[in-house]
Amino acid sequence: MRTVTKYAAVAAAAAAVLAATAAPATAQGSGRYTVLSEGHVDVFGLAYEDGALDLHVHDEEHAAEYAPGEVVLKANNEAKTTIPAGYDFLGAPGDDVWILPDTEVAGLLFAGYGAEEIAPGDFANDTLTLTVHDAWGDVDLYTVDDFGTPAVEFDSDEGPGSWQVTAGGHGHLNWAFGEAGLYKLTVEAEGVLAATGETVSTGEVDYWFWVEA
Amino acid sequence: MRSTMIKAGAALGAAAALLFAGTAQAATTVGSGHVDVLALAYDDNANKLDLHVELANGTVLEPADVLFDVHSAHQVTTASATNCRTDLGTNWVLPRLETAGKLWAGWNTEALTLASFGGSVTADLVSYTAPSGGQVAVYDASTNTTRLHTDPACDDGAIAVTETHHHPTWVFTQPGTYTLTFQLSATHTTNGAVTSDPVTYTFDVG
Numbered sequence: 001m002r003t004v005t006k007y008a009a010v011a012a013a014a015a016a017v018l019a020a021t022a023a024p025a026t027a028q029g030s031g032r033y034t035v036l037s038e039g040h041v042d043v044f045g046l047a048y049e050d051g052a053l054d055l056h057v058h059d060e061e062h063a064a065e066y067a068p069g070e071v072v073l074k075a076n077n078e079a080k081t082t083i084p085a086g087y088d089f090l091g092a093p094g095d096d097v098w099i100l101p102d103t104e105v106a107g108l109l110f111a112g113y114g115a116e117e118i119a120p121g122d123f124a125n126d127t128l129t130l131t132v133h134d135a136w137g138d139v140d141l142y143t144v145d146d147f148g149t150p151a152v153e154f155d156s157d158e159g160p161g162s163w164q165v166t167a168g169g170h171g172h173l174n175w176a177f178g179e180a181g182l183y184k185l186t187v188e189a190e191g192v193l194a195a196t197g198e199t200v201s202t203g204e205v206d207y208w209f210w211v212e213a
Numbered sequence: 214m215r216s217t218m219i220k221a222g223a224a225l226g227a228a229a230a231l232l233f234a235g236t237a238q239a240a241t242t243v244g245s246g247h248v249d250v251l252a253l254a255y256d257d258n259a260n261k262l263d264l265h266v267e268l269a270n271g272t273v274l275e276p277a278d279v280l281f282d283v284h285s286a287h288q289v290t291t292a293s294a295t296n297c298r299t300d301l302g303t304n305w306v307l308p309r310l311e312t313a314g315k316l317w318a319g320w321n322t323e324a325l326t327l328a329s330f331g332g333s334v335t336a337d338l339v340s341y342t343a344p345s346g347g348q349v350a351v352y353d354a355s356t357n358t359t360r361l362h363t364d365p366a367c368d369d370g371a372i373a374v375t376e377t378h379h380h381p382t383w384v385f386t387q388p389g390t391y392t393l394t395f396q397l398s399a400t401h402t403t404n405g406a407v408t409s410d411p412v413t414y415t416f417d418v419g
Contacts, residue, residue, distance in 0.1 A: 144355040146382040
């Protein structure tokens with residue numbers, strides 16, 4: 001588990017902001033953050049429009065779309081559990097962990113990624129790459145197959161992590177956080193344009209997660 | 214005039230019923246995509262639970278009219294047997310996550326209020342048929358939790374449905390036709406004990 005010093009100070013400041021804006025997940029337009037805490041949300045939503053690759057957050061429950069900087073993605077305290085055996089990358093079995101699972105659970109954010117707005121043929125092999133460059137604190141993003149075997153896409157202890165997304169595709173991850181508090185994830189999407197061979201990127205985009213104690 | 218119309222209507226209804234009876238075997242085959250196999254509902258007038266099949270497009274079907282086609286794309290070969298999960302060799306696996314070309318089979322309680330039933334409705338596997346040696350395992354891979362198994366050594370033979378919407382992994386260990394007959398039971402907070410009729414589902418595996 002890695003602890004970043006900037007984490008604690010900013011967490012306190014952010015807690016104050018959140019206290020003023022929390023609760024209704026759909027209140028928008030106040031100029032502050034919208035807190036998304038339940039239901040199906042494509043956190044890493046990809047679109048390619050007017051020559052620009054774009055990352056946004058798509059709230060499937062309310063058919064609303066946000067820039068990543070407009071939302072705080074909240075893991076409610078119902079996400080708090082203990083690390084199961086066989087998930088050593090999360091830490092020691094029995095330790096606390098907050099997990100937003102890759103299946104829909106009432107009362108929790110069902111967080112995924114989607115490239116439904118990427119038209120087939122725009123990108124070479126219809127493939128784009130999502131990279132999480134960095135995260136504050138201890139974050140793991142992983143999938144689990146039908147036999148319970150996890151595949152880690154990003155582990156904050158191991159540096160940047162990437163995975164591929166297919167044009168038109170959609171997927172879900174398990175999002176594990178080692179502590180309560182505020183997290184920033186720095187994310188980038190890129191792909192090679194089929195027509196020109198040029199690589200286009202979103203650049204580094206910041207996402208904010210709030211993990212309830 | 215009026216009574217004639219009613220008679221004609223009744224006769225038509227009877228004819229339609231006959232037609233449906235005659236074509237009951239012309240089932241809807243579902244072999245890929247999102248399907249809530251156990252779509253739970255509650256009729257508070259009749260104080261009765263009910264089971265349907267709900268497709269991704271919202272179509273609701275009677276389980277008796279649906280054939281689940283667990284075709285070869287679901288085939289998975291394992292190098293070893295796993296207790297209460299898979300046999301050594303060939304198994305047929307319905308994945309827990311949406312996968313193109315495969316059934317994505319789950320359940321939902323969206324047509325009732327779980328809290329009115331203490332948060333859980335029991336789907337009891339009252340009977341089943343399977344090909345020789347065939348077992349059915351339904352489990353949550355991410356928490357290693359068995360939700361249902363046809364072998365009494367693995368499970369109590371009932372699914373405790375506690376989710377609004379959920380997709381487990383389903384494994385069939387042998388090819389052939391399986392029938393699973395479920396009956397729902399629960400305790401309604403004000404109306405007391407409630408059940409459904411037994412409802413049979415058919416899976417054609419391999």
